[in-house]
Amino acid sequence: MEKAKVEIDYNNEVIRIRGLKKSFEDFAVLRGIDLDLYQGENLVVLGRSGTGKSVLIKLISGLLKPDHGTIEVLGQEVNNISDKNLQELRIRIGFSFQNSALYDSMTVRKNLEFPLVRNRKGISRKEIDIAVETVLEAVGLSQTINQMPSELSGGQRKRIGIARTLILNPEIMLYDEPTAGLDPITCIEINDLINEVQQRYKTSSIIITHDLTCAKSTGDRIAMLLDGQFQREGTFEEVFDTNDPRVKPFFDYNFIK
Amino acid sequence: MDSVSDQTTPEYKKQSTFKKKLYNFFAEVYKIHLFIVRFFKEAFMPPFEFKEVIRQCYEVGVRSFTLITVTGFIVGLIFTKQSRPSLITFGATSWLPSLVSIAIMRALAPLVTALIASGKVGSSIGAELGSMRVTEQIDAMEVSGTKPFKFLVCTRVLATTITIPILATYTGFIGLLGGYLNVAMNEGTSYTTFMQQVFQPLVYLDFTASLIKSIVFGFTIGIVGCYQGYYSNKGTEGVGKAANGAVVTAMFLVFIEEIIIVQIASNFR
Numbered sequence: 001m002e003k004a005k006v007e008i009d010y011n012n013e014v015i016r017i018r019g020l021k022k023s024f025e026d027f028a029v030l031r032g033i034d035l036d037l038y039q040g041e042n043l044v045v046l047g048r049s050g051t052g053k054s055v056l057i058k059l060i061s062g063l064l065k066p067d068h069g070t071i072e073v074l075g076q077e078v079n080n081i082s083d084k085n086l087q088e089l090r091i092r093i094g095f096s097f098q099n100s101a102l103y104d105s106m107t108v109r110k111n112l113e114f115p116l117v118r119n120r121k122g123i124s125r126k127e128i129d130i131a132v133e134t135v136l137e138a139v140g141l142s143q144t145i146n147q148m149p150s151e152l153s154g155g156q157r158k159r160i161g162i163a164r165t166l167i168l169n170p171e172i173m174l175y176d177e178p179t180a181g182l183d184p185i186t187c188i189e190i191n192d193l194i195n196e197v198q199q200r201y202k203t204s205s206i207i208i209t210h211d212l213t214c215a216k217s218t219g220d221r222i223a224m225l226l227d228g229q230f231q232r233e234g235t236f237e238e239v240f241d242t243n244d245p246r247v248k249p250f251f252d253y254n255f256i257k
Numbered sequence: 258m259d260s261v262s263d264q265t266t267p268e269y270k271k272q273s274t275f276k277k278k279l280y281n282f283f284a285e286v287y288k289i290h291l292f293i294v295r296f297f298k299e300a301f302m303p304p305f306e307f308k309e310v311i312r313q314c315y316e317v318g319v320r321s322f323t324l325i326t327v328t329g330f331i332v333g334l335i336f337t338k339q340s341r342p343s344l345i346t347f348g349a350t351s352w353l354p355s356l357v358s359i360a361i362m363r364a365l366a367p368l369v370t371a372l373i374a375s376g377k378v379g380s381s382i383g384a385e386l387g388s389m390r391v392t393e394q395i396d397a398m399e400v401s402g403t404k405p406f407k408f409l410v411c412t413r414v415l416a417t418t419i420t421i422p423i424l425a426t427y428t429g430f431i432g433l434l435g436g437y438l439n440v441a442m443n444e445g446t447s448y449t450t451f452m453q454q455v456f457q458p459l460v461y462l463d464f465t466a467s468l469i470k471s472i473v474f475g476f477t478i479g480i481v482g483c484y485q486g487y488y489s490n491k492g493t494e495g496v497g498k499a500a501n502g503a504v505v506t507a508m509f510l511v512f513i514e515e516i517i518i519v520q521i522a523s524n525f526r
Contacts, residue, residue: 061400091402101397104388115401168401 003195003217012039013072014172014204015060020069022055029055031228033069037172037204042194044207044219046239046250051225053208054098057174060206061095062086074171091119094165094203098177100157102149108160109145112136116167135163138200139193155186162193166201173197173205179214191217212236212251292484299404300411309408313416321377321424325370329428332369333435336360341443350444354454357436362459366429367467368515371474374421375507379482382413383503386486387496395487410487414479421475422468429467466522473514481507 015037022030029052037043047053058064060071062078071078076089102111112132116123136142139159149157158178165173178194179187191214197203198218207218215222215236222239224232226246232239240251337357344350386409389395398405437451482503489499 058396063396063399087402087404090400093400095397095400097393097397099392101393103394103397104392115403119402164397164401 004199006040006042006198006220008041008220009039013037014039014074015206016070016072017060018070020056020059020071021067022052022059022064023067028228030059030066033228033230035223035230037206039204040198040202042198042205042207042218042220044209044215044222045225046210046212046215046222047225048210048250052228053210053225054176056225057095057176057206057208061090061093061174091115091168092171094162094168094170094173096158096162096165096173096175096178098180100149100161102152102157102160102164104149106149107145108136108141108147108149108152111149111160112164112167115164119168131167135166138166138196139163153186155182155189158182158186158190159193162197166197169201170203173201173203175205175207175209177209177211178207179209179211184213187211187214188217190214194218210250288488289484292487293480295406296411296414296480299407300415306408306412309412310415310419313412314420317374317378317416317420318424320381321370321374324377325373325424325428326431328369328373329366329431330435332365332428333357333361333432333437334439335435336365336432337436337439341439351454353440353444354436354446354451355458357440358433358455359458359463361432361436362429362467363463364515364519366432367425367470367474368511369432370421370425370428370471371478371511372508374417374424374475374478375511376504378417379478379503379507380500382417382479382482383485383489384496384500386410386413386483387489387499388486390487390489391492391496406487410483413483414476417479417482418472418475421478422471425467425471425474462522462525466518470515470518473518474511477510477514478507481510 013036015035017033017035020030020033020035021028033056035043035056045053045056055064059066060073060078065079073089074092076085078086078089081089102108103114106114109132112135113128116128116131132145133142136145139162141156141159141163144152144156144160149160152160162175162178173194175194178190182190194205194207194214195218198205205218207214209215219236222232222234222236223230224239224247226232232242232244232247240247242248337353340353340356341350344352344356386395389409395405395409398408433452433455437446437448440446440451441448485499485503485506489495
C-alpha cells in the first residue's frame with residue numbers, strides 16, 4: 001500500500017537528542033549522536049547489527065542511562081526527572097519490542113488490559129472492553145482476544161505488541177526491528193500498520209530497522225547510523241545516492257543488485 | 258610498578274584472578290544488599306499489590322502442597338521407625354512421641370518445607386523471572402508505566418514469606434501423623450494418648466523459633482529466586498542458570514540460617 005501524505009510539524013520537536021554517548025565496558029556504541037524527531041514524522045534509523053540502534057531507543061525510553069549528552073522527550077529531559085515523572089512520560093511513549101515481549105502467562109485480552117488497568121485508575125470494565133476491542137480491531141486481530149501468546153504466529157505477536165502500546169494512546173511510537181524474522185507478505189502488512197498508526201493515532205515514530213523495504217515504505221526521513229554516529233540523513237533516495245562502501249552494499253543486498 | 262615479564266608469570270596471573278574473583282564476590286554481595294533494601298523500600302509503599310500477592314500465595318501453596326504432604330508424612334514415619342531400635346535398647350519406646358514431636362516441630366518441619374520449597378518454588382520463580390528478563394517482558398512492563406520490581410519481585414517475596422510458615426506448620430502436623438501411624442502399628446497407642454505425649458515436651462519457644470525460622474526461610478527463598486531471575490543474563494542459558502542458582506543458593510542459605518537460629522534459640526532455653 002502506498003504511504004499516504006501526512007502532516008509533519010517541523011517547528012515542533014517531540015524528541016531532541018544532543019551529544020549522546022553510550023559505551024558498554026570498553027566498546028563505544030554511540031559516539032555523539034544529535035537527532036530531532038518532529039511532530040507527526042516517521043523517522044527510520046538504519047544501521048548494521050550491533051551499531052547501537054536498539055540502544056538508542058532504550059536510552060530514549062529511559063531503560064538505559066547515557067554516559068554523556070541530553071535526551072529531551074516531549075519537553076522533558078529523560079535522565080533528569082523523578083521516577084514518578086518518568087513513569088508518566090513513559091505512558092506517552094509506545095515501545096514495540098523486537099520479539100513483541102508479550103506476557104506469556106496472560107491471554108491477548110489480559111496483555112492488552114494490563115497497561116490500561118495499571119495506569120488508568122478507576123477505569124470501568126466497560127471502558128476497558130471498548131479500548132481492547134478498538135485496538136484489536138485497529139491491528140486486525142479481533143478473533144485472537146482469548147488466545148495465549150504461544151498460540152499466535154510471529155506476525156500476529158508483532159501486531160498484538162503494537163496494539164498493547166496503542167491502548168494508552170501514545171504520542172510517540174518506538175519500533176524496534178518491526179519486521180525482523182517475518183515473511184515478506186507479513187512485513188508489508190506490518191509496514192502498512194505502522195503507516196496506519198501514524199495517520200490514525202497521529203503519532204511521531206522512530207523505526208529501528210535494517211530492512212530497506214520497511215524503511216522505504218514507512219519512513220518520512222531516514223537516518224543512517226554508521227560507526228556510532230549519524231553519517232547520512234534525508235529521504236530514502238538522498239541517503240542511498242552515494243558510493244560510500246559502508247552504505248552501498250546495504251542497498252545492493254536489500255534490492256538484489 | 259610490575260615489569261611486563263612479572264605480569265606474565267603464573268603467580269601474577271593466579272593473584273590477579275584471585276583479586277578479580279574477590280572483587281566480583283563483594284560486588285555481588287553489595288548488589289544483593291541493594292536488592293533487599295529496594296524490596297523493603299517498595300514493598301511497604303503504596304500502591305499495594307494485594308491481588309497479586311494473594312495470587313502468588315496461592316501459586317506457592319498449590320505448587321508445593323502435594324510434594325510437602327507426601328514428604329512430610331514420609332519424614333515423620335521414617336524418623337519414628339529409625340529411632341525405635343535405639344529407644345528399645347533402653348526400654349524407652351514410650352518416649353517416642355516426645356522425641357518425634359521435638360524433632361519434627363523444632364527442626365524437621367521448617368527445614369524439610371524450606372528445602373522442598375527451594376526446589377519447587379525457588380527454581381520456578383528464578384526461571385519465570387529469568388525468562389521474562391530474556392524475552393524483554395520486564396522491560397515491556399517498565400516502559401508501559403508499571404513498576405516491574407514491585408509487581409514481580411515484592412509480590413513473590415511477600416508470598417513466600419507468608420506461605421512457607423503456613424506450609425511448615427502443615428508439614429509438622431502431617432509429619433506427626435506419619436509418626437503416629439508407626440507408633441500405632443507397633444505399640445497400639447491411641448491417637449489421643451499420642452497427641453498428649455506429643456505436645457507435653459513442647460514449649461512456647463519451640464513454636465516461636467519454628468515460626469521465625471520459617472519466615473526467614475520463606476523470605477530467603479523468595480528473595481534468592483527473584484534476584485537470580487531478575488538479573489539473569491541474556492539467553493536461554495541464563496534462564497537455566499537462574500533456576501539452578503536459585504535452588505542451590507537458597508538451600509545453602511537455609512542451612513546457614515538454621516544453624517544461626519538454633520544457636521540463638523538455645524540461648525533462650
